[in-house]
Amino acid sequence: MTPRADPLTVEVVELIGDVVARYYEEYDHAAAEHSLTGAQARVLSLLSAEPLPMRKVAQRLKCEPSNITGIVDRLESRGLVERRPDPADRRVKLAAPTTEGTRTAEALRTSLDFAREPLGRLTVAERTLLKELLQRMLGVAPE
16 A cells, blocks of 8 residues: 655645646747747757757657657748758758757747746755755756
């Protein structure tokens, strides 16, 4: 039998859920301002960090590769993404943002006020502690 979570843990989990829901709501709103779906915006943002094979995009976003193919097709038709051969393995195609795609991804990033405002109310020490706690929760080594 699994022990019941204590009330504090339940409250923290609910608050994390609220933060995630608010993030996705604002992310989808920001994406719509650029005539993108939330999924298209997430793919474009991920690719703006580095060109990737679509299989890796699917892995990172935890979705089916066929979904990524459709999203990349739509981004490509808008001139935001292009497919190019992987210099390390020419059999593999990388999805990469175009110059316009990189500009759009940056505009998306700067239009996300959700995190900036509430986090701005925290001190640098509090934001650092929050970052370290989240990294620990996710099993990510601190930087």
